[in-house]
Amino acid sequence: MLMLGFAGFMGILKIVMMALAAFGLFDAAFRREDAFRAADKQNKVFWLIILGIALVVSWLFSLLSILPIAGVVASIVYIVDVRPALKQVGGGGSGWGRRRGGSSSDGPYGPYNGGR
Secondary structure: OHHHHHHHHHHHHHHHHHHHHHHHHHHHHOOOHHHHHHOOOOOHHHHHHHHHHHHHHHHHOOOOOHHHHHHHHHHHHHHHHHHHHHHHHHOOOOOOOOOOOOOOOEEOOEEOOOOO
């Protein structure tokens, strides 16, 4: 019974590690390349490769080996250090669900003034 609970905990931990790497990978994929240079971080391709490897390694290997631990460290470094620097340089989020400016009455060709 105890081993079944431990296996369930390890499965949840593996899903969390994969989710961290996947979140970092998708976030890095939608950031602009020049934001990485402006934030004085490694380039975009570097982070995409590192986070992609972290995702694959956390999926393939046992959690008790060193490779998934290194992958989760890389994911945490991206989320805690690189992502806030990119948001600061880029002026906010990556554009997901964010309005591009203007008021709520703007149409495709400019503001709607109610027929006046």
